[in-house]
Amino acid sequence: MNTQNKDQTTEMDAFFCPGSVAVVGASRDSEKIGHAILKNILESGYDGDIKAMEANLDFDRLYQTLGWKGQV
Numbered sequence: 001m002n003t004q005n006k007d008q009t010t011e012m013d014a015f016f017c018p019g020s021v022a023v024v025g026a027s028r029d030s031e032k033i034g035h036a037i038l039k040n041i042l043e044s045g046y047d048g049d050i051k052a053m054e055a056n057l058d059f060d061r062l063y064q065t066l067g068w069k070g071q072v
Contacts, residue, residue: 021041021051022053026038027054
């Protein structure tokens with residue numbers, strides 16, 4: 001495998017097999033899409049870190065929680 005293909009494989013692995021995910025808009029209300037997404041992730045057997053975030057949070061808090069730097 002050449003270097004370019006190896007780099008692409010690594011990038012694709014990170015996309016399809018992430019070590020952590022954030023569900024922005026997670027909800028306790030079973031009628032909401034955020035609830036269904038979080039439920040599907042949990043029921044899939046995903047074993048990485050999951051950050052479930054409510055829809056009404058501000059982006060500064062989101063960045064801080066995820067450890068991101070910058071602003072929207």
